[in-house]
Amino acid sequence: MATDFKSLPVIADISPLLLKCDDPDMAEDPGVIQVVQQLDRACRDAGFFYVIGHGISEDLIKKVREITREFFMLPYDEKLKIKMTPAAGYRGYQRIGENVTKGKPDIHEAIDCYREFKQGKYGDLGKAMEGPNQWPEKPHEFKELMEEYLRLCTDLSRNILRGIALALGGSPYEFEGKIAGEPFWVMRLIGYPGAPFTNGKLENDVGCGAHTDYGLLTLVNQDEDKTALQVRNLGGDWISAIPIPGSFVCNIGDMLKILSNGVYESTLHRVINNSPLYRVCVAFFYETNFDAVVEPFDICKDKYPEGRGESQIFKRAVYGEHLVSKVQTNFAM
Numbered sequence: 421m422a423t424d425f426k427s428l429p430v431i432a433d434i435s436p437l438l439l440k441c442d443d444p445d446m447a448e449d450p451g452v453i454q455v456v457q458q459l460d461r462a463c464r465d466a467g468f469f470y471v472i473g474h475g476i477s478e479d480l481i482k483k484v485r486e487i488t489r490e491f492f493m494l495p496y497d498e499k500l501k502i503k504m505t506p507a508a509g510y511r512g513y514q515r516i517g518e519n520v521t522k523g524k525p526d527i528h529e530a531i532d533c534y535r536e537f538k539q540g541k542y543g544d545l546g547k548a549m550e551g552p553n554q555w556p557e558k559p560h561e562f563k564e565l566m567e568e569y570l571r572l573c574t575d576l577s578r579n580i581l582r583g584i585a586l587a588l589g590g591s592p593y594e595f596e597g598k599i600a601g602e603p604f605w606v607m608r609l610i611g612y613p614g615a616p617f618t619n620g621k622l623e624n625d626v627g628c629g630a631h632t633d634y635g636l637l638t639l640v641n642q643d644e645d646k647t648a649l650q651v652r653n654l655g656g657d658w659i660s661a662i663p664i665p666g667s668f669v670c671n672i673g674d675m676l677k678i679l680s681n682g683v684y685e686s687t688l689h690r691v692i693n694n695s696p697l698y699r700v701c702v703a704f705f706y707e708t709n710f711d712a713v714v715e716p717f718d719i720c721k722d723k724y725p726e727g728r729g730e731s732q733i734f735k736r737a738v739y740g741e742h743l744v745s746k747v748q749t750n751f752a753m
C-alpha cells in the first residue's frame with residue numbers, strides 16, 4: 421500500500437537476527453543491524469515480505485500443508501465432525517462459502533484454531549472465543565504435528581518482532597509484556613478449490629476477498645506450484661506473491677499499524693486461485709495479548725507515514741474487541 425512496489429521485498433537471510441535475538445546487546449551486532457534495516461524498508465514499502473533463513477525445516481513446512489490437504493480431501497461428513505460454530509468459540513471446520521469478506525462468500529474451506537485460554541480469563545471480552553480447538557481424528561497425528569508447528573511459528577514471530585521493534589527505534593522488547601507477552605495467535609488451515617472450467621475457460625473465483633489481517637504479524641505457508649495471493653500497492657495494482665520454496669510470506673496486521681502510528685501499514689491483500697489445482701495455505705497469525713489496549717508506541721508518536729505530513733494519528737483499539745467484531749461478521753451461518 422505504502423509505495424508502488426512491483427514485487428514483494430525478500431529478506432534473503434534472516435538468520436543473523438535469529439542468532440542474536442536472545443542477546444540484550446543484539447542492537448549492536450552488525451548482522452542484526454543489516455536485517456533490521458531490511459525489515460524497516462520492507463515494512464514501510466510494502467507491509468509484506470518474504471523471509472528465508474528462518475530455521476523452520478522445509479520438511480515440516482511441507483508436511484503441514486500435506487496433512488491439511490489430506491484433511492480437506494476427506495468426505496464432507498468427516499469434516500463436519502469438527503464443524504465450526506459460535507458455541508465452539510468459532511473454532512473448527514467451515515465449508516466453502518461460509519467465510520464472508522465484505523458481503524461476498526469466499527471460495528475456500530478452512531479450519532480455524534485460536535490460542536486456548538481458561539474460561540472467564542478475559543471476562544465478557546473473551547466469551548465469544550472460549551473453547552478448546554477442534555482437531556480432526558483423521559488424518560492420524562494431525563494435532564501433534566500442528567502443535568509442533570505452532571510452537572515454532574510462535575517463536576519465529578516473536579523473534580522477527582524483536583527485529584521490527586529495533587526497526588521502529590525501540591528496544592528489542594517493545595512487543596513483550598503488556599502488548600504481546602502472552603501473544604494471542606490464530607491459525608487458519610485453508611483450502612481453495614481449483615479454478616473451474618466454464619465454457620472451455622478457467623473462471624477465476626475469489627478465494628478470499630480483499631482484507632487486512634488483524635494482529636501483529638502473519639506467516640503464510642503456501643503451496644509452491646500455484647500463484648494466488650495478491651497484494652495491493654499504492655497505485656491499486658495487485659502484485660502476486662509468487663511462491664518461493666521454503667520461505668514464509670510475512671505481512672503486517674492492524675495492531676502493528678496502530679502501534680507504529682501508521683509508519684508500517686497492514687496492506688490489503690486477496691486470494692485468487694487461477695490454477696486448476698486445489699491450493700493449500702496455512703496462515704499463522706501472531707497477535708497481541710487478547711486484552712491488550714493498543715495505541716501508538718511512545719517511540720512512534722512523533723513519527724508519521726512517509727509522504728503524508730503529520731496528518732495521521734491512529735486510534736486506540738482493544739485487540740480482543742477487534743477480533744471478536746471481525747469473527748462475528750465473518751460467517752454466513
Ligand SMILES: N=C(N)NCCCC[C@H](N)C(=O)O
Nearest residue numbers: 520521522606631633634750
Ligand atoms: N485472522 C485473520 N486475519 N483472518 C483473515 C481472514 C480474512 C477474511 C475475513 N472474512 C475478513 O473479512 O476479514
Ligand SMILES: O=C(O)CCC(=O)C(=O)O
Nearest residue numbers: 608640642649691701703
Ligand atoms: O491464502 C493465502 O495465501 C493468504 C490467506 C489470507 O490472507 C488470510 O487467511 O488472511
Ligand SMILES: [Fe+2]
Nearest residue numbers: 631632633689
Ligand atoms: Fe490475510
